Amino acid sequence: MQTITVHASQAYPIWISHGLLAECGTLVRQQTKAQTAVVVTDDTVNELYGDTVTAALEQSGFRVLKFVFPHGEASKCSKTLNEIYDFLCGNNLTRTDCLVALGGGVVGDITGFAAATYLRGMDYVQIPTTLLAQVDSSVGGKTAIDLPGGKNLVGAFKQPVCVLCDPDTLRTLPRKFLADGMGEVIKYGMIWDEKLFALLEQYDLDRIHEVMDQVIASCVDIKRQVVEHDEFDTGERMILNFGHTLGHAVESYYHYVTYTHGSAVAAGMCMMAKKTCAEDVYQRLCRCVTAYELPTKVPAPMAELVPLCGNDKKRASASLRFIVCQHIGKAEIRSMPFTEFAAWMGGEQA
Numbered sequence: 001m002q003t004i005t006v007h008a009s010q011a012y013p014i015w016i017s018h019g020l021l022a023e024c025g026t027l028v029r030q031q032t033k034a035q036t037a038v039v040v041t042d043d044t045v046n047e048l049y050g051d052t053v054t055a056a057l058e059q060s061g062f063r064v065l066k067f068v069f070p071h072g073e074a075s076k077c078s079k080t081l082n083e084i085y086d087f088l089c090g091n092n093l094t095r096t097d098c099l100v101a102l103g104g105g106v107v108g109d110i111t112g113f114a115a116a117t118y119l120r121g122m123d124y125v126q127i128p129t130t131l132l133a134q135v136d137s138s139v140g141g142k143t144a145i146d147l148p149g150g151k152n153l154v155g156a157f158k159q160p161v162c163v164l165c166d167p168d169t170l171r172t173l174p175r176k177f178l179a180d181g182m183g184e185v186i187k188y189g190m191i192w193d194e195k196l197f198a199l200l201e202q203y204d205l206d207r208i209h210e211v212m213d214q215v216i217a218s219c220v221d222i223k224r225q226v227v228e229h230d231e232f233d234t235g236e237r238m239i240l241n242f243g244h245t246l247g248h249a250v251e252s253y254y255h256y257v258t259y260t261h262g263s264a265v266a267a268g269m270c271m272m273a274k275k276t277c278a279e280d281v282y283q284r285l286c287r288c289v290t291a292y293e294l295p296t297k298v299p300a301p302m303a304e305l306v307p308l309c310g311n312d313k314k315r316a317s318a319s320l321r322f323i324v325c326q327h328i329g330k331a332e333i334r335s336m337p338f339t340e341f342a343a344w345m346g347g348e349q350a
């Protein structure tokens with residue numbers, strides 16, 4: 001088993017190992033004195049792993065309760081959050097009990113936010129079951145729900161007491177979601193770690209499972225380092241947004257339907273690399289992205305994507321900060337007045 005310790009405002013271990021779900025009770029018991037553990041999960045993940053986790057927690061002496069909501073981003077909302085609060089209240093949960101987020105980023109984000117706010121804060125454990133959640137959303141303590149006006153608009157920083165990553169759970173993940181997570185994995189290689197990138201170049205979406213624990217550990221360790229330097233996202237943490245400036249524009253242009261987040265980020269990375277990198281770097285990135293069944297570009301014209309970069313509230317005079325990787329494994333933050341950015345990118349073909 002690999003252990004990576006995050007030294008944020010609260011230090012916590014991230015454990016990565018095959019078969020961890022069945023052993024989660026012993027590990028969670030080391031991190032909390034809670035009597036009751038509330039497993040929060042979605043219907044799909046509950047069907048697959050709910051019983052295993054419940055049994056493991058019960059064997060370690062927890063009283064286990066379970067709250068299950070419908071899968072999908074639409075559930076990451078105030079209605080589900082209020083149902084979670086009512087469930088905790090109805091079952092007399094105390095501040096010394098704990099929540100267990102079992103699922104993808106949707107489950108992790110809403111459970112983390114409930115833990116940050118219920119009774120002014122209680123412990124929670126992350127058991128991420130998507131690749132995106134294992135390499136990204138379960139690490140770093142960002143929690144949130146969506147509002148009708150936008151994603152992640154209400155949230156809090158709340159670090160978990162531990163994170164348990166079991167790569168075996170990714171075997172049941174639909175291909176689309178595995179590819180989606182690979183978008184973020186490739187991003188880590190680009191911004192931080194040429195060796196990771198070179199490893200990814202040797203595999204594809206079918207064979208990556210062979211080295212998944214190594215891949216997860218590399219990504220988690222990169223996120224750990226970034227988060228330790230900038231826990232509250234005031235500077236360096238922004239390099240994690242490589243590919244996201246154009247990626248968000250792609251998601252928005254296609255109304256969050258045509259492209260998953262990871263595929264929009266993949267296209268965003270390639271579009272930015274085309275503008276800023278030497279041809280060989282751009283070609284390496286495109287080959288890698290293609291091997292993981294992700295797009296290197298989108299049909300939308302760049303001139304229509306650029307106005308969607310940054311958030312809607314950006315004034316034309318405001319600076320846009322974005323990430324450039326001229327070399328594989330190294331990221332830099334650049335800043336440009338929005339109008340200049342629009343002129344600079346505008347003439348490009350997406």
Ligand SMILES: NC(=O)c1ccc[n+]([C@@H]2O[C@H](COP(=O)([O-])OP(=O)(O)OC[C@H]3O[C@@H](n4cnc5c(N)ncnc54)[C@H](O)[C@@H]3O)[C@@H](O)[C@H]2O)c1
Nearest residue numbers: 044071072104105106107129130132133137142169172173
């Ligand atoms: N907090 C952060 O730092 C952070 C970072 C990135 C993304 N996010 C958030 O993460 C969310 C996206 O997360 P996601 O991509 O994991 O989506 P998700 O949680 O919706 O999971 C995707 C789908 O996979 C299913 N699933 C999960 N694990 C499975 C498994 N092992 N086998 C089969 N099916 C499984 C789920 O039921 C769901 O239908 C977004 O809301 C995003 O805002 C948060």
